[in-house]
Amino acid sequence: MDRFHFGKHSSSQFNEEMESIRTNMMEMGGLVEKQVADALQSLLTGDSALAEQVLQVEDRVDDLEKKIDEECARVLALRAPAASDLRLLIAVSKCVSDLERIGDESAKIAAMALKLAEEGGAPSGYVEARHIGNYVRRMLHSALDAFARFDADKAVEVAGEDEQIDIEYRTAMRSLVTFMMEDPRSISRVLNVIWTLRSLERVGDHARNICEQIVYLVKGKDVRHISVDEMEKKVRGKP
Numbered sequence: 001m002d003r004f005h006f007g008k009h010s011s012s013q014f015n016e017e018m019e020s021i022r023t024n025m026m027e028m029g030g031l032v033e034k035q036v037a038d039a040l041q042s043l044l045t046g047d048s049a050l051a052e053q054v055l056q057v058e059d060r061v062d063d064l065e066k067k068i069d070e071e072c073a074r075v076l077a078l079r080a081p082a083a084s085d086l087r088l089l090i091a092v093s094k095c096v097s098d099l100e101r102i103g104d105e106s107a108k109i110a111a112m113a114l115k116l117a118e119e120g121g122a123p124s125g126y127v128e129a130r131h132i133g134n135y136v137r138r139m140l141h142s143a144l145d146a147f148a149r150f151d152a153d154k155a156v157e158v159a160g161e162d163e164q165i166d167i168e169y170r171t172a173m174r175s176l177v178t179f180m181m182e183d184p185r186s187i188s189r190v191l192n193v194i195w196t197l198r199s200l201e202r203v204g205d206h207a208r209n210i211c212e213q214i215v216y217l218v219k220g221k222d223v224r225h226i227s228v229d230e231m232e233k234k235v236r237g238k239p
Helices: 012-045 048-079 083-119 126-149 152-159 161-182 184-219 228-236
Strands: none
Touching: 012 048, 012 083, 012 126, 012 184, 048 083, 083 184, 126 152, 126 161, 126 184, 152 161, 152 184, 152 228, 161 184, 184 228
16 A cells, blocks of 8 residues: 655754644644544533533644644745645645634534533434434544554545435434424424534534545645545546
8 A cells, every 4th residue: 555654854853843743733633533522422411511621622722723833834934845745734734724623513512512401301313413423533533543644545435434424414404303393392402403413514524624635645636526436546546
């Protein structure tokens, strides 16, 4: 399998700067991954304290995004990187934007968890939220792992999982809309679950975006806005 290795340079400082950027992005990824897990757990268990923690972590995520962007801009300005180093900086810059948005969606889920905890009782849709949430968590973890390993083949495989998440999301939405029609008293509470499912579906979208940047980084090919089948052909050279 063709793997990517970013260059080593005669300047030890340049090497350290590039490694720092990678390390900080992976730290941000780990933080956001935990944010998603904690937000989902707070929703399913009615844990208001955990939901509050998720909201507090948002500032740390935002700070990391700004720090990484500043590091990338400084290297671009002072080092004039080319080839794989330039692709790494571009890919990291785009990935941290997606990670920050995943953090935003986690905060939305935590806010919904607080509302639902105040109202008491588990509304319809918690089963769907658990199922889709676990699916999304695994997808995000795999996307970050593929980035850490510079593994374009794995990235394509993970990107394909977004289609299944979309299917599960549409199925859950139809079920919840039917439930609200049958029991209008549930509308307010079930709507909160629907917004949660929407946030989870968006996390899947952002995880796919990260996978697309991995392909760009490793293969130098822009695979945005194309199907997974087309992505696979570009990456694996299939006819």
